[in-house]
Amino acid sequence: MKQLVITDGKLVLTDSQIIARVLGIKHKKVMLAIERLFHNYPDLRVLQKHPQSGTEYIRLEQRNYHGKDFEAAVMNRECFTLLFMRFETPKAREMQREFNHAFYEMERRLLQTEANGKDQAWIASRSAGKIGRKEETDTIKEFVDYATAQGSKSAQFYYKHITMATYRALELLVQRKPKLRDALSHYELAELLLAERLVTVKLAEYMAKGRNYKDIYETVGDDLMAYASVIKIPVMQKLA
Numbered sequence: 001m002k003q004l005v006i007t008d009g010k011l012v013l014t015d016s017q018i019i020a021r022v023l024g025i026k027h028k029k030v031m032l033a034i035e036r037l038f039h040n041y042p043d044l045r046v047l048q049k050h051p052q053s054g055t056e057y058i059r060l061e062q063r064n065y066h067g068k069d070f071e072a073a074v075m076n077r078e079c080f081t082l083l084f085m086r087f088e089t090p091k092a093r094e095m096q097r098e099f100n101h102a103f104y105e106m107e108r109r110l111l112q113t114e115a116n117g118k119d120q121a122w123i124a125s126r127s128a129g130k131i132g133r134k135e136e137t138d139t140i141k142e143f144v145d146y147a148t149a150q151g152s153k154s155a156q157f158y159y160k161h162i163t164m165a166t167y168r169a170l171e172l173l174v175q176r177k178p179k180l181r182d183a184l185s186h187y188e189l190a191e192l193l194l195a196e197r198l199v200t201v202k203l204a205e206y207m208a209k210g211r212n213y214k215d216i217y218e219t220v221g222d223d224l225m226a227y228a229s230v231i232k233i234p235v236m237q238k239l240a
Contacts (some may be wrong), residue, residue, distance in 0.1 A: 004102035016073040109183035147213035169224040
């Protein structure tokens, strides 16, 4: 899934360009909706911050795309909600839930990242994960050489492809900030460590059998999905 929210320090925000992309409309149309929002809520234009809490609702900033300057709006969840209600298409109603989930998940990840930095047990688990990751990347390097020897012209991309396949299997959302691994819980770190160990073992096993590199990559992807289907617990089951 494409990125729906961004961070600025501890703030979780979205912007007019993201909204335009998601809804498949011109950015100018979103900015016109924001102008109407300012008309209905003039305090947003004047204050831009809540007078008591200091919470930033919206800010306008200048951007440049291919040498052309334009104005964009960056907003928090409250302002986004006021704005998004103005788009009444089926696509907008569908994406409302996606945005709400993205805001919630990013807020959770920021809190988790802050807590992790104070948790010595988590720090120890993260260190162990780095060792496991190094073993995996060493094996992927062997696989890259193996694929190249079999005729692959772009084997170097398997580092990224295998990593992203692992994240997809575990339903981990990658964004610029905070770093994915820094925002994982103890359980998620353990799941990721086992998944990367699985990749390490299976790549070595399939290469030893002399299998075609494309077949190996696809099979490892299937192995990851099979592993994830076993360890991922539905939300309602977790609460039971």
